[in-house]
Amino acid sequence: MHRYSAGIIIVLILTLTLFGGEETSQGKTAPDFILKDLSGDNYRLSGQFGKGPIVINFWATWCIPCIEELKQMKRIYEKYESRQVEFLAISVDDPKTVGRVTSFVKSHRYPFKILLDTNSNVMHLYQSEVPPYTVLIDTTGKIVYSHLGYRLGDEREIEKQLNDLLENDANQ
Amino acid sequence: MSRNLWISSLFLFFICLMMFSAPRVFAQIDFQGNGYLEYSHDTDLDTVYFEDWTDIYLGYKNWRIGARYEFHLPPQPYSLDTAGQGISQRFLEYRKDQLIVTVGNFYSLFGRGLVLRSFENRMLRWDTNIDGVKFDYYHRLLDFQVMGGRPRDRMGRRRDVLQGGILNVKPWQLLQVGSSMVSTYLNQQGRVYWGSFFAGLNFNWGNFYGERAFKDFSGIQPEGKAVHLSGNIFFGPFTLLAEYKNYDQYELTARTIDKSPASEMTYNNPPAVYREHLYTLMNRHQLVQNANDEEGYLLEFTWSFREQAILTLSHSRTENHKGDLLYREYYGQVEWDPSYSLDFVGGMGQQKDREATYLNFVATGKKGFHDYYSAKVIYEHQQVKVEYNDRQFYNQLFTLSLDRSPLLTLSLLAERTTDQLSEKDLWLAGQLDVQFLENFDLTIFGGSRREGKVCIGGVCVFRPPFEGVEIRLINRF
Numbered sequence: 285m286h287r288y289s290a291g292i293i294i295v296l297i298l299t300l301t302l303f304g305g306e307e308t309s310q311g312k313t314a315p316d317f318i319l320k321d322l323s324g325d326n327y328r329l330s331g332q333f334g335k336g337p338i339v340i341n342f343w344a345t346w347c348i349p350c351i352e353e354l355k356q357m358k359r360i361y362e363k364y365e366s367r368q369v370e371f372l373a374i375s376v377d378d379p380k381t382v383g384r385v386t387s388f389v390k391s392h393r394y395p396f397k398i399l400l401d402t403n404s405n406v407m408h409l410y411q412s413e414v415p416p417y418t419v420l421i422d423t424t425g426k427i428v429y430s431h432l433g434y435r436l437g438d439e440r441e442i443e444k445q446l447n448d449l450l451e452n453d454a455n456q
Numbered sequence: 457m458s459r460n461l462w463i464s465s466l467f468l469f470f471i472c473l474m475m476f477s478a479p480r481v482f483a484q485i486d487f488q489g490n491g492y493l494e495y496s497h498d499t500d501l502d503t504v505y506f507e508d509w510t511d512i513y514l515g516y517k518n519w520r521i522g523a524r525y526e527f528h529l530p531p532q533p534y535s536l537d538t539a540g541q542g543i544s545q546r547f548l549e550y551r552k553d554q555l556i557v558t559v560g561n562f563y564s565l566f567g568r569g570l571v572l573r574s575f576e577n578r579m580l581r582w583d584t585n586i587d588g589v590k591f592d593y594y595h596r597l598l599d600f601q602v603m604g605g606r607p608r609d610r611m612g613r614r615r616d617v618l619q620g621g622i623l624n625v626k627p628w629q630l631l632q633v634g635s636s637m638v639s640t641y642l643n644q645q646g647r648v649y650w651g652s653f654f655a656g657l658n659f660n661w662g663n664f665y666g667e668r669a670f671k672d673f674s675g676i677q678p679e680g681k682a683v684h685l686s687g688n689i690f691f692g693p694f695t696l697l698a699e700y701k702n703y704d705q706y707e708l709t710a711r712t713i714d715k716s717p718a719s720e721m722t723y724n725n726p727p728a729v730y731r732e733h734l735y736t737l738m739n740r741h742q743l744v745q746n747a748n749d750e751e752g753y754l755l756e757f758t759w760s761f762r763e764q765a766i767l768t769l770s771h772s773r774t775e776n777h778k779g780d781l782l783y784r785e786y787y788g789q790v791e792w793d794p795s796y797s798l799d800f801v802g803g804m805g806q807q808k809d810r811e812a813t814y815l816n817f818v819a820t821g822k823k824g825f826h827d828y829y830s831a832k833v834i835y836e837h838q839q840v841k842v843e844y845n846d847r848q849f850y851n852q853l854f855t856l857s858l859d860r861s862p863l864l865t866l867s868l869l870a871e872r873t874t875d876q877l878s879e880k881d882l883w884l885a886g887q888l889d890v891q892f893l894e895n896f897d898l899t900i901f902g903g904s905r906r907e908g909k910v911c912i913g914g915v916c917v918f919r920p921p922f923e924g925v926e927i928r929l930i931n932r933f
Contacts, residue, residue, distance in 0.1 A: 312487075
């Protein structure tokens, strides 16, 4: 009985998600958050709204695809850094591994802003349980793209989305 | 119809209402959510596990509400949850400038987790959320959190009421200092306290963090302490990481502090201070963290000797307070990325715990081609020598993955052992990961998987062997 009722609920939820997905996946407001950077300063996301597109990448030192994606993020950052794009690499390393983040970032020479989400609260706020997870936010603070996981080549879609956003901003 | 089913139906009605009406009628309301469904059929045991977590959130101006519906019919064997379904979490949140007030279920972390850490890790079936009230305040010079509520143990019970807070002050750019405190009331013994002082220093050439925790369970438990130190130094292409731990009678476990039967939850979760490996076999050593009796350190040196090449050397050691060796490791690794679409990693090391000595070797290679395709190979080899009977054997793990960005990954996994005490010597499996309709991620696993310790972010559980089919569907809406 329980399994039967749970099955019905799941089928309904998935159906609703499928039909409602197109409308709800675009244009949602990016939830605001405050996180500490590697210097211990607070960074507030909403302070960046209105200045340009924002790329948020959730990663961890213990996650192989995250490390592969960060290499590509570094390349994208170097390409777009002069175009008012904010790159936030949010580490979800927990207290057991967060001590390694600074030396990991320095040894790999990552140039973007690193934030610490030590209890994964912000990653959950953005609807993901595991890294790597990438979110693209437009200048008005709306989520325009999100992607779970990483395969070589995924970064091309991020570049495409960024180009679209920058083009839109230039036309306005 | 059971009460839970009524609640589930109401929840579903709520989802329907919000899904269809919120975007159209209440344009200012933000509706978000996610689902995580896992079905597995263990053909060896002829058992089906069927679990789901669905979260929904509604935001309106400064307000946000959320709820979670879960079912476990039944849960995986490594989960301590009982079979059932219903609304497991709900919260109301208010944000105004630097203030956040949360009523309902929330997670909390004080410092590096020596004093308090409640968190969720679904892959490990670990969820110790607190049901109560929390105030967070952030300012350039200081931030603090005050909270009170009942934490959930891994069997779903909420017995103790915790009250606590943390204050973090940053008087200068270089320095931050703070303190945390938690207390609870025990029926027989009265109120008990535990807390910590911490400080951090940040320079261009390095950063340092130290935390000293204490507890006052007067007359109930022996005095305890916990110390954690961490430092990073950078000079040119070199970095040095050093960490130290000393945990003595500092495992704070729900209700065990008044000597009632042990539950399966600890309030705190201090840093383990050993290297968390990216590869499976090297995380299967037998060291299980014991915050009641551990002292040790970790040293890690990296050298970026070319633009795309990094050498890492790591050593860690953990002993108990009698001086007995619990864990020791030496490890070296080279990463080399000669081009955008090509990278290699090679590593080797030795680990020793109270059971055995392990000699490890790992090699990986990844090659991209035609823009959206890539292939990856991981080979792990582990030579094992069991201490008490000199038994020797080896384990091998081979993974081949083929990717088509952004749609799918096809993986083949093979593990082999020569351990004569093992019931099997070969495990074979295939896995398909597919992304579709933007927000859906489907994983289908078929085959067999060896038992072993699984660690994510430093938290470990023991997963039993599995043979059968596993399907996982993650969606965001």
